[in-house]
Amino acid sequence: MADVFTPDKRSAVMARIRAKDTKPELAVRGALHRMGLRFRLHVRRLPGTPDIVLSRHKLIIEVRGCFWHGHHCLKGRKPGQNHAYWLPKLQGNIVRGRRNAARLRRMGWRVCTIWECKVRRWTDAELQRHLRSLLESRAE
C-alpha cells in the first residue's frame, strides 16, 4: 500500500519525530557527565552503532524512543493509521535491535535499554540513581 504522505512530507514527519527523540539521549549523557563517567557515542564499529558506550565498564546504554522501538507504554502504541507502512518498519526496528543486542552480548558487553518515557518522567537525581544501578549490577 502506498504511503499517504509524499516523500518530502514523509521525511519532514520522520525528521521531526527523530529530532525530538534525541532529547532523552542528551539527558542521559548529561547525567553520565555529572557522574564523572567517560563514554563514547554512536560507535560505528560495534553492531548496530550503539548510542552510548562505556568501555571501561563494558556497558552499552541504548536510549530508545518508545514509538520507534515499540515500548509497552502509551507512546509506544502502534499508529492508528497507515498500518501497512508503519508496522513492518517498527517490527524491523525491534528485530534489528534484538539481533544487535545479542551480538554485543556475545562480544562480552552488557546491553541496557533506557526508555524515552522513563527519562522524561525522572528527575536528574532519579536518572543518576538508575545509571548507578546499571553500573553496579554485574549480571544482565
Ligand SMILES: [Zn+2]
Ligand atoms: Zn515508553
